[in-house]
Amino acid sequence: MTGQRAVDVAALIDGIIASLVPAALPQADDHDTLARNRQWLLGLEDEIITLFYDSLYAHSATAALFQDGERAAREQTLRGWWQRTVGAPVDLAYFRWMSLVGIVHIKRRVTNPMMLSMLPIVSERVVTRARADLGEAEAQRLQQVFSRLSTTIGAIISEAYTMGFVGALEDLAGLDPKLTARMLDLEVQRIERESRAQLS
Numbered sequence: 001m002t003g004q005r006a007v008d009v010a011a012l013i014d015g016i017i018a019s020l021v022p023a024a025l026p027q028a029d030d031h032d033t034l035a036r037n038r039q040w041l042l043g044l045e046d047e048i049i050t051l052f053y054d055s056l057y058a059h060s061a062t063a064a065l066f067q068d069g070e071r072a073a074r075e076q077t078l079r080g081w082w083q084r085t086v087g088a089p090v091d092l093a094y095f096r097w098m099s100l101v102g103i104v105h106i107k108r109r110v111t112n113p114m115m116l117s118m119l120p121i122v123s124e125r126v127v128t129r130a131r132a133d134l135g136e137a138e139a140q141r142l143q144q145v146f147s148r149l150s151t152t153i154g155a156i157i158s159e160a161y162t163m164g165f166v167g168a169l170e171d172l173a174g175l176d177p178k179l180t181a182r183m184l185d186l187e188v189q190r191i192e193r194e195s196r197a198q199l200s
């Protein structure tokens with residue numbers, strides 16, 4: 001067996017953020033808009049959670065990945081994501097946590113396209129509701145915020161997922177193919193464990 005490389009989540013995130021074109025990242029105005037609308041955004045929690053899982057359970061490719069009776073637990077973890085995303089400043093610690101979110105999905109075979117496709121669904125609902133509740137000007141500002149936020153979250157989730165997957169495969173290169181599937185699962189568990197330890 002080839003050597004296992006240490007997982008360095010901080011370096012991974014720094015690299016991803018550094019590679020994003022700066023204008024695509026959330027700007028000072030965006031943070032102000034989020035802060036100004038924090039209570040209103042937190043109030044959308046039930047609606048966003050229902051929309052998110054109704055969408056995933058209504059689509060056979062994504063519905064197939066859930067275990068029986070899992071929905072309540074999944075809704076609970078997504079509530080945590082929503083509260084952290086709109087309830088506190090979006091900072092480096094938040095972006096590092098997003099990399100863990102990418103990594104935890106690998107073992108369940110949730111793909112990057114599945115994860116990325118949920119971001120506009122969430123954003124569009126926020127903007128539609130903002131237009132009704134807050135007026136057109138604020139809805140446009142929130143649209144800009146969620147566009148930059150989605151790009152950044154999407155880049156981090158998907159790159160962390162890919163780097164986790166590819167890193168595990170590279171470590172396993174040269175193994176007997178029959179062992180590879182089992183070893184890959186073990187590698188992915190190790191990456192998740194080390195990432196959790198670094199981020200706790």
Ligand code: HEM
Pocket residue numbers: 056061062063065066074077078081100101104105108110114115116118119
């Ligand atoms: C933007 C998209 C998504 C976000 C932000 C998100 C967020 C999260 C979070 C925060 C967790 C818990 C992480 C932890 O254990 O610390 C999680 C777990 C999970 N998510 Fe997602 N998720 C997304 C997309 C999806 C999609 C598209 C699916 C299914 C097709 C999915 C299925 C799951 C499953 C099955 C788990 C449990 C993983 C485990 O067994 O540990 N997620 N998600």
